[in-house]
Amino acid sequence: MKGKYRYLLGILSLILLLVVLTVPALAQGSDPTDDEVNAIARQLYCPVCENIPLDTCGTAACEQWRGIIREKLAEGWTEDQIKTYFVEQYGDRVLAEPPRRGFNWLAYVVPMLALAAGVALLVIGFRKWREQARVQETTRRSGEDRPAAEPTDEYLKKVEEELKARSEGQK
Amino acid sequence: MVAEIGFGAIFITLIFTLYGIGAAIYGDRTKSQRWILSAHQVLKLVFPVMTISVGSLLYLLATDHFEVVYVADVSSRSMPLYLKLTALWGGQAGSLLFWSWLLAGFSSAVAFRKWDRDRDLLPWVIVVNLVTLAFFLVLNVFYENPFTRYWQDASGILVSFSRPEGAISVFPRDGGGLNPLLRHPGMIIHPPMQYLGFAGFIIPFSFAMASLIKKRSDDRWIRLSRGWTLWAWMFLSLGLVLGARWAYDVLGWGGYWGWDPVEISALMPWLTGTAYLHAVLIQEKRNMFKDWSLVLIILTYLLVIYGTFITRSGLLSSVHSFAQSRIGPIFLVFLTLTILVSAWLLSSRWKILRADHVLEQVLSREGLIIIGVVLFLGMLVASFWGVLFPILSELVTGQKVTVGPPFYERVAAPIMGGLLILMVLCPLAVWSIVSYKHLGRLLWKPFLVSLAGIALPLWGGYNRWPAVIAFWLVAFVLAVNFFEIIRRTRVRRKTEAESWGTALLHVLKRNQRSYSAMIVHIGVVLMALGIIGIEFFQTETQATLAEGQQLSLGSYTMTYEDLAVFDAPDARNVARAVVSVERDGRVLGELYPRRDFYYDSGQPVTIPGVRSTLLDDFYVILVDWKAVTSEGATFKVYHNPLVKWLWVGSLVFIAGVVFATWPGKKTNPRQER
Incomplete structure (x- = not known):
């Protein structure tokens, strides 16, 4: 028995030695x-x-x-x-950055909400403006012809604008 | 004696302004031109009188009058004269006086313009200018007097402007000296530019308020203040760029912008000011979005005051130092009052601000500009919240947090991308209606050219996809602007049978405004090029080297040659290293990174050694060294691709704004496109 213990102790101390030496x-x-x-x-x-x-x-x-x-x-x-x-x-x-928990969530949520609000406002705004434009369009169509949106010649357009400005009187 | 003159001048200006405010209001109420004229004279006088005060402080600084507390705080005998003079804005009291002086300068300048046509606006322009000036003067007279002095009586050293009972003057032998970080050419011009930009926005704001008060719905106020706004905006932009440059050259962290709350406070008015400049375009051409222009200029003014408040009140370092600050609460009161008055004015006149036209198409120029304005506002909200949140957190939870670069970069990067896309489309989009066919016809050639913006970076090894997209957009903006100029020149050449050169010159001259905008935008995308380069592709390494040892970063190799430590005549100890730089085996030259230690303030400053080319910067910092034993020195080395374009672009940008304000044949903005 004694020999067995000594044998075990020997192995254990060897393991311990190994651990001490290798782990660090x-x-x-x-x-x-x-x-x-x-x-x-x-x-x-x-x-x-x-x-x-x-x-x-x-x-x-x-x-x-x-x-x-x-x-x-x-x-x-x-x-x-x-x-x-x-x-x-x-x-x-x-x-x-503030860690994402508790009160700190506000730091991240608020800009996102602002972004969402901005996009929403733009979308609603553009829709509203387009609606108004359509209304104006129909009233205008019934009256006069719509002016060409795109001038055929850049320079001619300039000249026309210049003339118009002249007649309005420059500041 | 000089201190008395200086303080007396501030005090007299304050009395003047208070009288002027009263006279202008009374004159407007009673329609009495005499009172208005009297107030007008006050507006002209504030600058000369304030100049006496600033002159006095400069004299005290230049002649080492250390019995004046401010002089002792920011100056010292060993400083060269130019630094003693720039110490005027090196501390709290002096910079507030400087602020007031510049404000007075703008006020007096606007007083001297021709007022024949716009008599009705004059009294309220006077009031707004003088109220703002009075606010800053109150701070200078009652809270931050730059002329207070040291005295001594039985109880010890006292600080007071006038001599306390039974006290004698104290003359300290030397002063503390200017913060060494401020002893740099960039720091000498950066603050005045920043302050000029801040103070300059008072003029468009005062015109806007006068127009609101007078219930005018036209855009006269915008036209009157346009030149002023552009100058203010240019100074503010220049201030920001110079600040960035100073950080790059002196702070020694390899970067140009650190998302520091102080930087952000300077950026916020620039964001709204830029948005304002774009929104007024729509108002001028299409008579739409009048309310937006007004809100934006009011916001800009508020943010100027807020920026000064947040950087001057101690609020940033802690809510506790704010509680101890004497000027913080006053700023808060002034800000609140301004918000209330502006909000009341806006809401009571909201009906007269109705638009004449409606927005017809998202893709029209006004539609694109509005999207741009919203992007600027988005950046503003994120910046504002990022600065405010640590203060809120400390108030609510008692825990202070840092909101640093990652937070802002997440917002700034997509917004920058969005703005680049807008800059591609905007020069081609016309007002009111755009046909997609027309747009497509103008876009395809620049698009093909812009593909080089993908190929070149990939070829150069810059292959991170968000950066490649950004590079492509930069190339696209450049190509669009280039093709637009060529197209318009060709039209002119054909119709007028002129040579290319004359046609180009005529086209540029005729449309000064739209071309200055193009130049500014080209400047902006060139700056973007620098920002993309350094933000996405900066690399760095650090090591301790013995003499003769090498350190490699990318294709660069640097050799530590030598180090010398010596005292410079202006009371600083300099440690200066010599390193040689080579790239792929070819010697490029020597760099001299150094560390200056200032004895009087006990502060070190790290000056990097930089080799800068249009392609990249090689940036060396001397982090540490071992004295005598020559054990070695520690170097930190950065490779910053393309960053030089940031500075090149800002020069182009400034040139564009100067071109915009250049007096030439003034064309009616409605006839330009």
Whole structure:
């Protein structure tokens, strides 16, 4: 029995040794490059330097934040994990856009509603205007002939307009 | 003594304006020309008197009078004279004084125009101008006095304009110096242009209000203010472009526009101002959409005030700093009053603004312009909401959020696309009715040529499809305008038997307005070319190099040659790197990215080294370096394709606007097409 235990213990400690040796090595990718750090930093904003993305900000605080990103990357964190880490530490304002939840939905919904309203107004407006135009058209048709919409000669049209303007008297 | 003169001049102007407002209103009510004349004189006088005040502050800045708080804040002994003078708009109080001065300039200038024909509008133009001026002067007199000074008594240092009881003057030895980011040629002309653009829109607004108050339904106010509007619009556009250029040259983030709330505040009046310029075209030609023109110019004025308010009140950084701001609440009151008065005027006169014509076809020029106006308004709503939302969020949830570039880009990109399509169709569409056959006949040749706009980028390796569509539209707009000019010249050549050159000259001269519009639009699409290039195809990389090591980006390779750190005479420490750039093995030259550290303000400024061609910019930033040990320096390198077209296009754009305002044979706008 004793020998069996010793045997098991030996295997267990070997496994443990393997785990201790390999897991960090697996998690620890190669040293993150500046570009990998910047790719994440670009999407973050520190609370002090407002509206300056982290990858271009020159302050010491932002430098330190980039250092944190580098460390986390080296520890094998994913992009989302790192972003979540900063949100948990400093709030939603570190993100380039408000996260889509709760009150923040308003930020996205209002422009869409405005767009819908704009399109609706245009459609209704054009319909109404066309209706009015049709009414005018019929009244005009009964009266005089419709003037040609498209002049045959550009220049002749100019001349005619000029004459008309002259007779109206220039300002 | 000079400070007293400067402050006295503001104070006297304020008294003048208040009197002028009263005199103009009273004169109009009682039909007394004498009172109106008196108010008219006030309008002429505000600029010269304000000039005394601005002159005083400039004198104090130039002669290092650091006992004046403003001078001590924004200037320092080591600054060269031109920077001391430009420090006039380097801080809150000074920039508000500068604002008032430019406003007074526009007001006085409009006072000197010939008023014989439009006597009825005059009193209300005076009132609107003077009320706006009075508002800014109140800010300068009671809240942001640029002439307050340091004093000392038993209790310590005091800040006050007049000498407190038992205090003696304090003369600090040196000032804090101008924010180093502002020490750049772009920053010297960018703010005055921006302010000129802002202040200039007061003129069309005052004419619009006068016309509304007088219950006139004609478009006289638009014609009278057209030149003023164009100048204001040009200054505003120039201000925006110079700001972009300054950001590209100094801020060292490889870009030109960051969707910063301050930038957006400057963009918003430009959006409505541009929409206004287009809407008035319809009113002038077809006597339609009078209400749109009025609403748009009122919006522009409100957004000018709002923009100044939001950037000056501390509201942007936090609602809490707004609560501490002394001028924020006043701005809010003034804005609210303006909205109420304009809304009341509009609603009470809505009936007289009925259109003479109706819109007959969507594809007519007026139909297309209206769609364009709505697109501009869409961008405005998104921008307005994007700036407002973080403030709202902080108020409602207590949590501050960032609304950054991705938010705006999602809106701006499709709107830009829509505007490009409109710019293809608009020069060909005629007023009132367009036949599809006619349009098709004019479109097919430019369409064929525009296919080059697909082929060229694909050949150059720019193959992301939204960008390719955008490139194609740019080519289409250029082709349409080009063919239009040729077509019209050919008609003229045939009918008048002239040579190509003379015919072209005549055509251009006869239709100054429509050709200036074409030039402006060509400028806009060239700018679009730059924007598409950098937005879709910018690449970047960063690395720490030892001397002699290389860094590659695309076909470019840069070698770190040398770094020198030294003190410059104007109290700054300069770290300047030398890098050589080659492309495909061919040496292109050296770049000198550097980092300036200003001792007096303790701030660094990153100046990139840029190699710029029409095809692309190679842009190097010195991010960091290790002193002495020559361990190496960190560089950030950007490749910005086509961005130079942004600047080339803006020059074309400005040339177009100047051509539009150029005094020539003024043709009746109704006879142009």
